[in-house]
Amino acid sequence: MSSEAQHKDTVITRREFINVAAIGAAFLSLAAVFAGLFRFLKPKVAYEESTKFKIGAADNFPVGVVTKFDEKGVFVFSSEDGLYAISCVCTHLGCLVTLTEAGFDCPCHGSKFNKDGKVVGGPAPRALPWLQISRSVDGSLEVDTAKEVSAGTIFKIA
Amino acid sequence: MSESRNSGIGVLADNLKSIWCSFAGSFFRAGKPTSDMSRAAIMVNNFFLHIHSVKTHINSLRPGYTLGMGLISMFLCLITVGSGVALMVYYNPSLENAYNSVKDINFVVFAGRLIRNAHKWAGEGMIVFVFLHMARVFYTNSYKSGREFNWLVGVVLLGLTFMLNLSGYLLPWDQLSYWALVIVSNIMQSPKELTDSLGLTKYFDVGSFSKELFLAGLKPGKEALTRVYLLHVVFLPVILLVIIGVHFWRIRKDGGLTKPVNYAPKYDDIQYVIAPDKKGGIFTPNKTYGLMELAKGKTPAVNIDVEHSVLSWPNLLIAEAAVFMLCMAGVIAYSYYIDAPLKELANPMIPENPAKAPWYFLGLQELLSYSAFMGGVGLPTIALLGLALIPFLDREKDKVGIWFSGKQGKGVAIEALIVGTIVLVGLMAAVIAFGWFRTWWPDIPQIVITFINPGVIWVGFMILWALFVTGRTGSTRMGAIALFTMFLLSYLILTYIGTELRGPNWAFYWSKSQWPAH
Numbered sequence: 001m002s003s004e005a006q007h008k009d010t011v012i013t014r015r016e017f018i019n020v021a022a023i024g025a026a027f028l029s030l031a032a033v034f035a036g037l038f039r040f041l042k043p044k045v046a047y048e049e050s051t052k053f054k055i056g057a058a059d060n061f062p063v064g065v066v067t068k069f070d071e072k073g074v075f076v077f078s079s080e081d082g083l084y085a086i087s088c089v090c091t092h093l094g095c096l097v098t099l100t101e102a103g104f105d106c107p108c109h110g111s112k113f114n115k116d117g118k119v120v121g122g123p124a125p126r127a128l129p130w131l132q133i134s135r136s137v138d139g140s141l142e143v144d145t146a147k148e149v150s151a152g153t154i155f156k157i158a
Numbered sequence: 159m160s161e162s163r164n165s166g167i168g169v170l171a172d173n174l175k176s177i178w179c180s181f182a183g184s185f186f187r188a189g190k191p192t193s194d195m196s197r198a199a200i201m202v203n204n205f206f207l208h209i210h211s212v213k214t215h216i217n218s219l220r221p222g223y224t225l226g227m228g229l230i231s232m233f234l235c236l237i238t239v240g241s242g243v244a245l246m247v248y249y250n251p252s253l254e255n256a257y258n259s260v261k262d263i264n265f266v267v268f269a270g271r272l273i274r275n276a277h278k279w280a281g282e283g284m285i286v287f288v289f290l291h292m293a294r295v296f297y298t299n300s301y302k303s304g305r306e307f308n309w310l311v312g313v314v315l316l317g318l319t320f321m322l323n324l325s326g327y328l329l330p331w332d333q334l335s336y337w338a339l340v341i342v343s344n345i346m347q348s349p350k351e352l353t354d355s356l357g358l359t360k361y362f363d364v365g366s367f368s369k370e371l372f373l374a375g376l377k378p379g380k381e382a383l384t385r386v387y388l389l390h391v392v393f394l395p396v397i398l399l400v401i402i403g404v405h406f407w408r409i410r411k412d413g414g415l416t417k418p419v420n421y422a423p424k425y426d427d428i429q430y431v432i433a434p435d436k437k438g439g440i441f442t443p444n445k446t447y448g449l450m451e452l453a454k455g456k457t458p459a460v461n462i463d464v465e466h467s468v469l470s471w472p473n474l475l476i477a478e479a480a481v482f483m484l485c486m487a488g489v490i491a492y493s494y495y496i497d498a499p500l501k502e503l504a505n506p507m508i509p510e511n512p513a514k515a516p517w518y519f520l521g522l523q524e525l526l527s528y529s530a531f532m533g534g535v536g537l538p539t540i541a542l543l544g545l546a547l548i549p550f551l552d553r554e555k556d557k558v559g560i561w562f563s564g565k566q567g568k569g570v571a572i573e574a575l576i577v578g579t580i581v582l583v584g585l586m587a588a589v590i591a592f593g594w595f596r597t598w599w600p601d602i603p604q605i606v607i608t609f610i611n612p613g614v615i616w617v618g619f620m621i622l623w624a625l626f627v628t629g630r631t632g633s634t635r636m637g638a639i640a641l642f643t644m645f646l647l648s649y650l651i652l653t654y655i656g657t658e659l660r661g662p663n664w665a666f667y668w669s670k671s672q673w674p675a676h
């Protein structure tokens with residue numbers, strides 16, 4: 001190969017450079033538009049209620065009673081040792097489970113959970129989450145549906 | 159002299175006298191379709207007709223070949239567009255008004271219920287007929303020799319048809335809409351099932367990201383309804399119509415519909431066509447051809463095609479008009495007698511039991527009841543990919559345009575039907591009777607169930623069976639027939655199970671009458 005031909009192979013001509021630069025610029029800006037589109041579509045504000053809600057004073061929960069907070073999707077159980085809250089939102093696809101003698105049943109695709117919320121059948125991938133119970137400044141109790149605690153955590157309410 | 163003096167007014171008067179002829183003539187530029195020349199000119203000069211070619215192959219006109227399925231899909235699509243625009247006049251996409259506006263349409267608006275029913279049934283009809291059309295294209299071996307791309311376009315149309323139906327029933331904001339929205343958004347979130355098992359969720363939670371993008375929040379609310387509404391009335395329909403346009407354009411560019419290479423019209427075939435007038439007009443036997451387009455590949459078999467084709471006006475147009483009238487009549491009659499369902503107002507506190515999707519998703523719901531990610535994302539993706547790959551895995555060029563590619567294919571299809579029914583029904587019976595891993599070992603890791611569940615096993619079996627058939631017959635086309643037949647079969651069987659055999663808590667019941675009262 002003559003040195004001139006070799007030169008042609010390795011050197012990018014002005015035209016090639018401008019072509020690549022122009023096409024590259026076009027694709028880059030397109031990518032920027034798409035990235036922007038995702039940010040545009042991702043909401044900055046959510047018109048949703050707070051995940052924390054008050055459930056009243058401890059006296060409302062005599063031992064042995066289960067209280068269901070329909071609007072929040074939470075069961076509050078009262079045992080000898082204290083209170084605990086289990087979410088009734090199925091971990092499969094979000095239907096609301098119902099209380100049965102053996103635990104919980106989901107109407108949508110048949111997941112079954114035992115009394116502790118552990119999956120014993122059906123497609124649910126995880127146990128029903130146990131939720132945090134705390135005492136707010138005014139003395140009433142609060143459940144936070146966004147704060148999961150490990151299963152078996154019972155809150156002693158003095 | 160006198161002529162030139164009068165000319166202005168005289169000409170005007172003459173023009174006025176002949177206004178009807180010239181006015182009508184500007185619409186019907188080709189004159190009455192009395193000669194082949196004018197029949198050809200109509201097709202070429204009219205914007206709406208020029209998607210057709212001037213002449214149509216007799217084979218494409220045989221009802222027994224296309225079964226009219228593609229056309230029916232198209233006309234049903236037009237009916238949904240028309241009735242949908244009518245519904246938009248009264249429907250109001252807000253949480254407060256959506257349900258009430260649909261009730262108004264049903265009970266107050268003049269002809270509202272008929273329009274709503276027609277919209278619903280034509281939309282669901284599209285699912286049925288698009289499926290049947292796909293099956294016709296598949297079984298007549300029409301997805302090859304240049305049509306690979308159009309097959310892909312078709313797969314996209316199938317997906318869009320499902321998405322349009324889905325987004326449609328989210329709009330009335332009844333119990334079905336609300337809980338379907340919960341479930342659909344959680345299916346979008348279900349890749350989390352996989353990323354959780356692999357420990358990837360904390361780096362990038364694809365699932366939750368797409369759910370949030372779709373719902374514009376964490377729970378279905380007014381923002382979500384706005385997005386679904388936009389998808390249903392603007393985004394998806396526009397894309398669907400444009401892509402249908404591409405689909406039709408490709409049919410023309412691919413040389414019309416497929417036909418057997420050695421096609422010879424039978425007596426029955428020529429019974430219902432009006433043959434071109436060979437004596438005069440442009441289609442004399444000694445026609446000279448002009449250069450219309452440069453096409454790659456084999457040159458069209460000019461002489462043969464002309465032999466077996468007839469003028470599209472009137473042959474094709476009569477057929478199309480007939481199919482359109484049948485569609486209209488069918489949809490209106492069906493809508494007159496059968497009402498589209500509307501449940502109670504959405505209640506975020508109480509899901510229905512059982513919470514069932516419309517029938518065409520119940521097969522999918524059955525798969526969901528094994529694993530959210532596999533049933534909702536994994537297997538549908540595999541199915542769509544599988545459909546898309548068919549023309550690239552089976553490239554045998556012979557026997558195009560022949561139902562089942564002949565006797566052997568018919569045998570393979572029947573065999574796949576029998577084997578598939580036995581295996582799938584057996585598998586389902588076992589699952590219903592004995593449960594699955596979680597019932598036996600409650601502590602089994604989720605990832606095992608995600609990847610080994612009845613749905614995955616069935617898909618695996620279909621693929622193995624197709625490979626076995628390919629090996630045995632030495633033909634990829636036969637393997638494809640086996641696979642596609644089993645795919646259609648499983649859609650049917652799973653849909654039947656989901657619709658008829660599942661009751662409260664998705665438990666098994668032989669019939670609805672055995673459901674416990676509650």
Ligand code: HEM
Pocket residue numbers: 224226227228229230231232235288291292294295300301305308309310311312313315316319402405409414415416
């Ligand atoms: C909205 C959905 C659809 C509409 C409106 C539609 C419409 C049509 C029409 C009118 C034809 C002419 C022949 C006939 O009527 O059978 C056709 C042909 C064709 N369609 Fe579709 N179609 C749709 C979906 C699909 C799907 C899902 C597939 C496959 C995955 C597909 C693949 C094809 C192919 C390959 C042809 C050419 C067939 C041949 O050459 O014989 N289409 N389509």
Ligand code: FES
Pocket residue numbers: 090091092093094095106107108109110111122123124
């Ligand atoms: S949502 Fe509970 S089983 Fe599917």
